[in-house]
Amino acid sequence: MINIILFRMEFRRNVRSLVLWSVIICALIFFTMSLFRSVLQYQQQIMGMMKIVPMAAMKARGFGNITDIFSGLGFYAANNIVYMMLLGSIYSMVLSSNILLKEEYLKTAEYLMSRPISRDEIFASKLAVALLNIVILNLVAGITGFISLIVFRSGDVVIRPFLIITMYTFLLNLFFGALGVIVAVMIRRPRPVTFFCVGLVLVFYFIFTISRISGVSGEFGYVSPFKWVNMDVLKSDFSFEFWRIALFLGLALLLSGLSLMIYRKKDILT
Amino acid sequence: MSSNIIEISNLSKYYGRSRGIEDVSLNVGQGEFFGFIGPNGAGKSTTIRILLNLIFPSSGSARIFGLDVLRDSKKIRGRLGYVPSDANLYDKMKVREFLSFGAAFYGRNKSEDRIQELAGILDLNLERRITDLSTGNKKKVNIIQALVHRPELLILDEPTSGLDPLIQSKLFGLLTEENKRGTTVFFSSHILSEVQALCRRVAIVKEGRIVKSDEIAVLREKQLKKVRVLFTDTGTGLQHDFKIPGMESFHRESQRSIVFMFSGDINELVHCLSGRSIENLSIEEPPLEEIFLHYYQ
Structure with a gap:
């Protein structure tokens, strides 16, 4: 199903962007985690400041409780929301939408699709590259996060909740990747959709943040996929929840399947 | 075949x-x-x-x-x-x-x-x-x-x-x-x-x-002909009394002269012209450009 010639070319085409995003995200993770020691050092002053900083601002920044900031894992998880959940999702959606659509708006589709390669093979090869890039970004960011936790830790690093939040982050990125693919195949007149993808992820993130600040945990917040992730990493019952994994994987598969069906019948207009 | x-x-x-x-x-x-x-x-x-x-x-x-x-x-x-x-x-x-x-x-x-x-x-x-x-x-x-x-x-x-x-x-x-x-x-x-x-x-x-x-x-040889007729006087060449099946793209060059593309029966054309006073007549294969223009128009 995957055409290795196209897969190799497509991977090479995207490798520079992958390296750039990985370096930026890893640098942000490592730099932010390096501040953790200072946070611990000035714990009293920070606690004092917290009395005047609204809790809403803390929640908007990803902290569930005031004390989360003084836990290595809590500190990491709050930053992970911005760096990997938000930025990683933007990367995933932009990558997977453009990987298909750019052939059309850059007018190379006519060349590619006159080769002896089926639409299924083009779709599978390009999605495989997108998936591999998302996996690599998550792996690199996860390893950087783990190393920075060890380097700047204040106590023992608990591996299990770290792995769980890393897995959820990957699943969220995967979902946005699949959303990008369906956006790409539904565009009739090909044009870049980068701004639309960035905007859509930000809107979902905004909805999630609002629901966190206002404490609304009902239907409204669940409009956003960010809300489907369990972010209470410091709670004792924090664990792999099958329904969340099934939800993300199921939706990603469903969106990809639907996208393939549309792509098979799509008029390639350039 | x-x-x-x-x-x-x-x-x-x-x-x-x-x-x-x-x-x-x-x-x-x-x-x-x-x-x-x-x-x-x-x-x-x-x-x-x-x-x-x-x-x-x-x-x-x-x-x-x-x-x-x-x-x-x-x-x-x-x-x-x-x-x-x-x-x-x-x-x-x-x-x-x-x-x-x-x-x-x-x-x-x-x-x-x-x-x-x-x-x-x-x-x-x-x-x-x-x-x-x-x-x-x-x-x-x-x-x-x-x-x-x-x-x-x-x-x-x-x-x-x-x-x-x-x-x-x-x-x-x-x-x-x-x-x-x-x-x-x-x-x-x-x-x-x-x-x-x-x-x-x-x-x-x-x-x-x-x-x-x-x-x-x-296309060039058998079908379309370009016909140009120069009448001796102005009264006989008007289009309304000169209609033959296969006559297209009719154009009056002057009061005495007409040009048209013809894809009908050549005998019928000759028969139609025979009763008129003609000074000059040319029937030629049109250049390919004109054949295509004829179909484009």
């Missing part, structure tokens, strides 16, 4: 409410050099894009090598070469890398000699990046990528646009050579002289429909 390589039956394509092509039917035989001519926007590229399964027909069907263009698209594309009218290439690649990449899809990893040969004929530098190439040189890359795997059928959509006359002539030589070797050529263009120089048979497309399909020689 040669078997057909391309068979198009009642093919139509609409983009929403606007017309792409309507009820197009034509056959191209094995080894033919077939011209597909029409003005811009007539539907030539739409027809070709359906043949390549880039777009889907609204109705009708098409077969290439006896295979359905929708169901067996991959198999068909393995045996043809296509030069698009306006397609970009992967800009960041070098020409040689791009051509080897394209050839690899056909299982031709050792296509280096052929690439070198074609680049030599068309005078193309293989070491330059595609992004640095002029429009004409990009066209050359497109032509080479279509020829490198020695296809059984070549589909060319405005292949000469952007090429200088010298390279155009080299391209015509290449195509003629490929055709002699047995390759069927489907040549789409809006430039009459190209089609006239290369093709034996032609289909004329106008507003999405095929208005005429025949051998060029037949």
Whole structure:
């Protein structure tokens, strides 16, 4: 199903962007985690400041409780929301939408699709590259996060909740990747959709943040996929929840399947 | 009688409410050099894009090598070469890398000699990046990528646009050579002289429909005649008393002189003119340009 010639070319085409995003995200993770020691050092002053900083601002920044900031894992998880959940999702959606659509708006589709390669093979090869890039970004960011936790830790690093939040982050990125693919195949007149993808992820993130600040945990917040992730990493019952994994994987598969069906019948207009 | 390589039956394509092509039917035989001519926007590229399964027909069907263009698209594309009218290439690649990449899809990893040969004929530098190439040189890359795997059928959509006359002539030589070797050529263009120089048979497309399909020689010699009549006085040559079946594109040059295209029975024309006072009469084969203009208008 995957055409290795196209897969190799497509991977090479995207490798520079992958390296750039990985370096930026890893640098942000490592730099932010390096501040953790200072946070611990000035714990009293920070606690004092917290009395005047609204809790809403803390929640908007990803902290569930005031004390989360003084836990290595809590500190990491709050930053992970911005760096990997938000930025990683933007990367995933932009990558997977453009990987298909750019052939059309850059007018190379006519060349590619006159080769002896089926639409299924083009779709599978390009999605495989997108998936591999998302996996690599998550792996690199996860390893950087783990190393920075060890380097700047204040106590023992608990591996299990770290792995769980890393897995959820990957699943969220995967979902946005699949959303990008369906956006790409539904565009009739090909044009870049980068701004639309960035905007859509930000809107979902905004909805999630609002629901966190206002404490609304009902239907409204669940409009956003960010809300489907369990972010209470410091709670004792924090664990792999099958329904969340099934939800993300199921939706990603469903969106990809639907996208393939549309792509098979799509008029390639350039 | 040669078997057909391309068979198009009642093919139509609409983009929403606007017309792409309507009820197009034509056959191209094995080894033919077939011209597909029409003005811009007539539907030539739409027809070709359906043949390549880039777009889907609204109705009708098409077969290439006896295979359905929708169901067996991959198999068909393995045996043809296509030069698009306006397609970009992967800009960041070098020409040689791009051509080897394209050839690899056909299982031709050792296509280096052929690439070198074609680049030599068309005078193309293989070491330059595609992004640095002029429009004409990009066209050359497109032509080479279509020829490198020695296809059984070549589909060319405005292949000469952007090429200088010298390279155009080299391209015509290449195509003629490929055709002699047995390759069927489907040549789409809006430039009459190209089609006239290369093709034996032609289909004329106008507003999405095929208005005429025949051998060029037949179009020129047997059917349309250009008739010019100079009457001795002004009263006998008016159109209202001079109507014969097959008379088209009537034009009064002066008060005594008329010109028209005639595709009817020549005996009927002579009979009709015999009762009138004529100073001069000419019946000639019109230039090919006029035949095409006649169908375009």
